[in-house]
Amino acid sequence: MKVVLLLLLCAVSAAACLVLRSVLRGRDKRLLLRDAHGIGSSLSEEIGISVLCSGIDTPERIDALLGSEYTRFEAIVVLDAGGFPEEFAQLTARYRMIRVEWHGSQEFPTAGIRSLWRSRRRSCRRLVLVDRPQRAGGTASESSVADWNAAASVAAYDYLLPLDARTVLLPDAVLRLVAELGEHPAGAVDVVRSHIGMPVALIARDVVMEAGGFGKRLLRRVPRRKRLELWEPLAGRADAAKRIRVEKLVLRVAVIVAFIVTGWAAVAGYWTGAAVMATVAVVAGAVAYGRQALAPNIEGVYLKRRSNKGDS
Amino acid sequence: MIDTLYRIYTVLALAAACVLSIGALFAALRERRRRGHDAILRAKYLHALMLALSGDEGRMPYFPLFGHYGTRLLLCETIAGLVSITYGLNTALLRHAIDRYGLDRWMLRHVRRCRGYRRARALALLACLPSDETMAAAVVPYLRSRNRYVRFYALTVQLAVDPAHALRYIESYPGPLSASEVAELMALLRRGILPVAYGPLLESRSLNLRRVGLAIVRQFGIEEAEGRLLQFVADSSEPELGREALYALCSLRCSLLRREVAVFITGMNFRERRALLRCVALEGYALNTMQRLFEDEEQPYYETLVQSYKRSLA
Numbered sequence: 273m274k275v276v277l278l279l280l281l282c283a284v285s286a287a288a289c290l291v292l293r294s295v296l297r298g299r300d301k302r303l304l305l306r307d308a309h310g311i312g313s314s315l316s317e318e319i320g321i322s323v324l325c326s327g328i329d330t331p332e333r334i335d336a337l338l339g340s341e342y343t344r345f346e347a348i349v350v351l352d353a354g355g356f357p358e359e360f361a362q363l364t365a366r367y368r369m370i371r372v373e374w375h376g377s378q379e380f381p382t383a384g385i386r387s388l389w390r391s392r393r394r395s396c397r398r399l400v401l402v403d404r405p406q407r408a409g410g411t412a413s414e415s416s417v418a419d420w421n422a423a424a425s426v427a428a429y430d431y432l433l434p435l436d437a438r439t440v441l442l443p444d445a446v447l448r449l450v451a452e453l454g455e456h457p458a459g460a461v462d463v464v465r466s467h468i469g470m471p472v473a474l475i476a477r478d479v480v481m482e483a484g485g486f487g488k489r490l491l492r493r494v495p496r497r498k499r500l501e502l503w504e505p506l507a508g509r510a511d512a513a514k515r516i517r518v519e520k521l522v523l524r525v526a527v528i529v530a531f532i533v534t535g536w537a538a539v540a541g542y543w544t545g546a547a548v549m550a551t552v553a554v555v556a557g558a559v560a561y562g563r564q565a566l567a568p569n570i571e572g573v574y575l576k577r578r579s580n581k582g583d584s
Numbered sequence: 585m586i587d588t589l590y591r592i593y594t595v596l597a598l599a600a601a602c603v604l605s606i607g608a609l610f611a612a613l614r615e616r617r618r619r620g621h622d623a624i625l626r627a628k629y630l631h632a633l634m635l636a637l638s639g640d641e642g643r644m645p646y647f648p649l650f651g652h653y654g655t656r657l658l659l660c661e662t663i664a665g666l667v668s669i670t671y672g673l674n675t676a677l678l679r680h681a682i683d684r685y686g687l688d689r690w691m692l693r694h695v696r697r698c699r700g701y702r703r704a705r706a707l708a709l710l711a712c713l714p715s716d717e718t719m720a721a722a723v724v725p726y727l728r729s730r731n732r733y734v735r736f737y738a739l740t741v742q743l744a745v746d747p748a749h750a751l752r753y754i755e756s757y758p759g760p761l762s763a764s765e766v767a768e769l770m771a772l773l774r775r776g777i778l779p780v781a782y783g784p785l786l787e788s789r790s791l792n793l794r795r796v797g798l799a800i801v802r803q804f805g806i807e808e809a810e811g812r813l814l815q816f817v818a819d820s821s822e823p824e825l826g827r828e829a830l831y832a833l834c835s836l837r838c839s840l841l842r843r844e845v846a847v848f849i850t851g852m853n854f855r856e857r858r859a860l861l862r863c864v865a866l867e868g869y870a871l872n873t874m875q876r877l878f879e880d881e882e883q884p885y886y887e888t889l890v891q892s893y894k895r896s897l898a
């Protein structure tokens with residue numbers, strides 16, 4: 273029993289160190305590609321990304337999405353004009369949206385798209401607004417899936433990035449994803465997903481189509497060789513501004529407590545307890561290091577948003 | 585025995601936790617320094633360089649605190665940023681500063697010390713500095729690196745310092761260039777480092793040179809290359825290149841009603857055809873063109889694409 277526990281502790285410590293290594297490598301790669309300006313402007317026509325937004329109705333968040341420098345990119349926002357008339361009117365007025373004619377694609381299970389709106393402003397031409405009624409009684413997850421399917425049916429590009437109300441895309445996330453896709457031959461990658469921060473996944477349109485739309489176990493259908501895993505944040509939580517400080521504090525306290533308890537257990541001769549607490553210290557230390565390494569990526573977004581609010 | 589193992593594990597885990605905690609502390613201090621001290625010093629260096637560039641005397645600017653920890657890298661980054669926004673013009677003074685402070689030699693040592701993506705980043709920085717041609721030979725070992733980014737940025741150093749032999753360097757580059765790498769080469773081309781003459785590139789036997797040639801044709805909208813693009817489409821030995829040529833034809837809005845194009849589309853799989861249809865629709869081709877190129881099964885799909893007003897707005 274003790275041997276198994278020791279092996280388990282070794283495995284946990286090793287896994288924490290390996291994940292940290294991947295995170296640091298991801299951070300270095302991100303810093304490298306941050307200055308690669310050619311990718312945003314000169315990449316082949318084959319890589320385009322449609323961001324599908326469900327539950328995103330504030331102009332600040334839509335502005336943040338439209339800030340991407342990549343040209344072959346669009347943001348499709350799904351909103352219920354009947355359920356949220358004020359928000360809908362605010363968006364159509366702000367972005368000078370006009371209702372456009374649209375013929376539905378039969379690739380995705382779309383239920384009840386009322387209308388499609390596009391901006392007359394050239395600077396917002398990448399924004400598409402879909403008016404779709406929310407079904408009463410459905411869960412938030414079901415509603416998001418239905419919204420994503422509706423948005424996918426009007427999407428123009430070959431890769432789809434679904435976002436919900438809780439998820440904020442980091443500013444350079446689109447360019448980062450494009451760079452990652454551009455590294456591989458066309459069609460070689462079906463899914464790019466990130467494990468750090470809020471989990472997001474960029475999915476090839478055909479994968480979603482073959483699965484009959486968004487839903488559970490969609491990513492499991494994709495063979496492992498066609499998946500690309502990133503160990504860097506592409507998105508954060510929409511309500512993360514307060515949590516960041518608390519999480520930092522909790523991590524520091526966890527590391528210190530783990531050290532103290534390990535020392536105490538070792539002195540008292542409880543070596544099993546000391547080993548467990550030392551493992552906790554390793555994991556907490558790895559998380560603290562990883563968070564600190566990624567701090568400019570994650571915290572920058574929230575600090576910037578707060579200062580923008582202050583300016584306005 | 586098992587207790588001894590537990591003791592050894594605890595000591596090792598504690599040591600690892602200490603290292604990680606110290607690493608986190610250093611990362612925090614480095615970040616604080618970057619936001620405070622480094623940001624101020626960077627602004628001072630940039631100011632000094634801008635004053636020297638705008639003055640007629642060509643006097644070497646004074647860089648405060650130069651020689652302290654981290655200042656060489658800071659000055660390299662400032663010069664590289666300046667070169668990228670001046671499109672490589674007025675480099676004489678910057679080059680003089682690099683020679684005087686030995687920044688390129690220091691950068692080369694920095695490249696040697698770094699590993700992985702950090703090394704690639706250092707090479708990318710070196711490529712932006714106006715250095716002499718000896719750097720081309722100095723980065724040759726990095727062309728054999730396992731990290732593709734290190735290999736590629738070593739190539740960009742060679743292209744930047746010795747643009748006269750750019751084609752030879754690209755031709756001898758080990759392995760095929762990815763779409764991202766070709767896009768980066770296009771950025772170098774806009775900075776005036778690569779030649780724009782697309783003809784020799786398209787005629788070359790090197791796959792990399794042909795890909796760069798195709799990218800030039802697409803970027804600069806060179807309609808005269810249509811015939812050569814059609815040859816690529818017709819050449820069945822390299823379907824990847826043929827597909828790139830087909831997309832280039834689309835972005836040039838050339839007529840797609842050619843036998844070569846029709847044959848190539850017949851050989852494409854379902855997903856590739858759909859992707860091409862979306863691209864063709866986005867480029868604004870008429871329904872008539874698609875009817876003649878694609879099979880009847882695809883008709884409802886492309887009709888939806890073409891008739892959607894949303895797309896014509898795009």
